[in-house]
Amino acid sequence: MVWDMHVETVPELCNPTLWRYKGEGNANVILALRSPHGRFGGVVLRLRKGGVLMHGEQQTPEMPSFLISYTRDVLVPLFGNQYTGETKLLQVTPEFLQSLAEAIEPFRPAKRRHAGIDIHQEFALLMPDYTVFTSSAGVTLAVELKPKWGFLPTSSFIKPENSVKRLTCRTCMHQHLRRMQGDQTEEIIDYCPLDLFSCDESRLRKSLPQLIKLAGNKFKLFIQGEKIDIGQDGWHTRLNEFFQITDDPVNDSHQSNTLYQALIDLLIKAIANERGLFDRLRYLQKTLDSLDIEGIYMLDLIQQGQLLEPKLEEWKKTVELYLQRTQETSHMPAGPLALKDMTLDEQRQLLYEFLLSTTLKDCSVMFSFRKPDDNSDSTLSGSLFNSDDVKRLEVGNFLDHVEYRAKLLDLDPKPVTKLPYYFNLDTEIVKCYQKRELPRECCE
Numbered sequence: 555m556v557w558d559m560h561v562e563t564v565p566e567l568c569n570p571t572l573w574r575y576k577g578e579g580n581a582n583v584i585l586a587l588r589s590p591h592g593r594f595g596g597v598v599l600r601l602r603k604g605g606v607l608m609h610g611e612q613q614t615p616e617m618p619s620f621l622i623s624y625t626r627d628v629l630v631p632l633f634g635n636q637y638t639g640e641t642k643l644l645q646v647t648p649e650f651l652q653s654l655a656e657a658i659e660p661f662r663p664a665k666r667r668h669a670g671i672d673i674h675q676e677f678a679l680l681m682p683d684y685t686v687f688t689s690s691a692g693v694t695l696a697v698e699l700k701p702k703w704g705f706l707p708t709s710s711f712i713k714p715e716n717s718v719k720r721l722t723c724r725t726c727m728h729q730h731l732r733r734m735q736g737d738q739t740e741e742i743i744d745y746c747p748l749d750l751f752s753c754d755e756s757r758l759r760k761s762l763p764q765l766i767k768l769a770g771n772k773f774k775l776f777i778q779g780e781k782i783d784i785g786q787d788g789w790h791t792r793l794n795e796f797f798q799i800t801d802d803p804v805n806d807s808h809q810s811n812t813l814y815q816a817l818i819d820l821l822i823k824a825i826a827n828e829r830g831l832f833d834r835l836r837y838l839q840k841t842l843d844s845l846d847i848e849g850i851y852m853l854d855l856i857q858q859g860q861l862l863e864p865k866l867e868e869w870k871k872t873v874e875l876y877l878q879r880t881q882e883t884s885h886m887p888a889g890p891l892a893l894k895d896m897t898l899d900e901q902r903q904l905l906y907e908f909l910l911s912t913t914l915k916d917c918s919v920m921f922s923f924r925k926p927d928d929n930s931d932s933t934l935s936g937s938l939f940n941s942d943d944v945k946r947l948e949v950g951n952f953l954d955h956v957e958y959r960a961k962l963l964d965l966d967p968k969p970v971t972k973l974p975y976y977f978n979l980d981t982e983i984v985k986c987y988q989k990r991e992l993p994r995e996c997c998e
Contacts, residue, residue: 561643562680564594568646570653573599575661577781579771581966583662583671585654586683586779596688599644600679601651604672618643618677620866621966628869628910629965631877632838636943637831637962642680648673684920684961685776687944695796696922697821698774698963699765703915704751704836706998711849716984719846723748723996724915727987734986743767748996751836753829758822771918775817784814793817796923797952816952823949824921828960835914835962841880842911847980850908850973852893853901860898861970864906869967872906909968912976918963923947923956 566572573585576598585599602617622641629638651673659667685696703724712719718727725747745768749761765773766784775782777792790810797816799809825832845852855861864872893901924944944957987993 561645561677563645567594567599567644568650570650570657573654573657575658576779578603578662578666579964583658585658594680596683596686598681598683600681601646601654602672602675602678603669604674618675618679621679623866624869624967625965627866628873628967629962631873632910633831633834633962637960638965639682639684639961639963643677644680645676646678651675683779684922684959684963685779687922687924692925692927693778693796694776694922694924695793695820696776696779696920697817698776698918698920699750700772700916700918700964701750701832701835702747702772703839704747704832705840706748706996707840707843707846709844709846709849711845711852713848716848718988718993719984721996722987722994724983726994726996727983730990731983731986745772746994746996748998750825751832752998753826753832755822755826758825759818762818762821790814796925799952819951820923820949820953820956821921823947824923824958824960827945827947828919831919831960831962835917835919839911839914842876842907842914845904845908847908847973847977849893850905851977853905854894855898855901855905856973861973862902863970864909864967868902868906872903872910875903876907876910905970905973909970912968913965916968917965920961920963921958922961923958925953926955926957 572587574588576584576586578584581603583601583603585601587594587597622643625638625641651671655671655673659670686694706721706723707719723746725745729743729745743764745761745764747761749757750765752758769783775784775793777795780792782789782792790806790813793813794809797813799812799816850856896904943959945959946955947958948955
């Protein structure tokens with residue numbers, strides 16, 4: 555059953571030779587069109603992996619339509635339409651999916667091959683490809699950032715022995731644990747998301763190079779839809795396709811540094827210009843996580859094992875009650891005794907709010923840049939998706955000004971079944987960090 559939702563039936567798109575591998579995460583594979591294809595230029599296809607659970611239950615054909623409804627009814631009330639983007643359903647066949655799975659297998663990283671495309675899904679998601687502008691003949695530069703936690707928790711449910719959580723941000727503590735586990739190089743990466751969320755130029759100039767060093771899923775750079783890694787062979791040549799800085803054949807390293815600084819300057823301008831988005835993201839992360847995982851784990855719902863995955867109507871109600879409460883500046887319970895007096899519905903509200911916060915702590919912000927072009931048109935005639943929603947940004951230096959858009963990605967709901975994992979990870983992070991002689995003091 556698809557809930558009152560239009561489904562695109564486009565036989566010409568069910569041709570596996572049209573698609574190329576673009577990337578994947580734990581639950582989904584992303585494919586892009588090899589070349590513009592009529593009104594479907596600038597779209598990506600998101601396919602669910604087989605054997606992967608999503609929002610806590612066995613995946614069904616309804617899942618893609620659930621995610622579209624979740625965006626419309628849960629996320630748009632929190633952020634508005636500007637940042638959440640569009641998604642459409644595409645009907646697919648097992649034969650098409652099997653051919654795709656075989657075609658992309660050589661391009662997939664080894665660590666992801668434990669799960670492949672679910673060939674039994676009836677619907678895939680068509681989404682705009684935010685790494686390109688479909689309405690411009692020029693080069694698109696796109697940067698995907700995963701800023702992580704933007705606040706220091708103040709919950710009264712944090713135990714005294716864990717008070718370091720109020721001093722050092724979660725990301726800084728987690729990076730320390732990863733180093734201890736050997737997940738990072740010996741080099742200490744000094745990225746603090748509180749610096750990025752500040753939108754202050756000096757703090758951004760400090761944090762962005764550190765975020766670039768983290769790379770992985772924390773920082774991705776695209777030129778005309780193709781991912782490039784800073785430091786790889788020819789990276790500066792690809793980046794120069796956008797900036798078009800005069801070549802310096804005598805000093806190649808000087809040009810690389812110039813391009814790197816031009817990229818940093820551009821991102822500083824864009825992030826500062828989107829202060830409203832980052833302020834909103836930080837505010838929602840913090841106020842939706844009013845208890846901290848330590849308080850959430852005290853709820854009778856969890857202690858009694860009454861963990862039910864929210865349906866769409868419950869998600870909608872959660873957001874409605876949250877917005878009502880925050881607009882009325884009502885306060886959360888002050889301590890454990892107050893939790894005992896709460897009804898199960900009130901506890902469920904706090905639990906679902908926490909899951910929303912967890913999604914926002916792990917979302918990405920995608921910036922797409924292009925140079926102004928007299929031939930640009932914000933809406934292509936007959937295109938599948940609406941306008942590019944571009945804004946003008948004064949830059950200076952090598953670029954007078956650019957046009958850009960900002961979008962939020964990776965906004966799928968988190969499952970209730972991961973709560974024990976969140977609690978255990980929090981405990982492990984804090985215990986490991988407490989072994990440091992001097993904790994870092996992060997500043998909001």
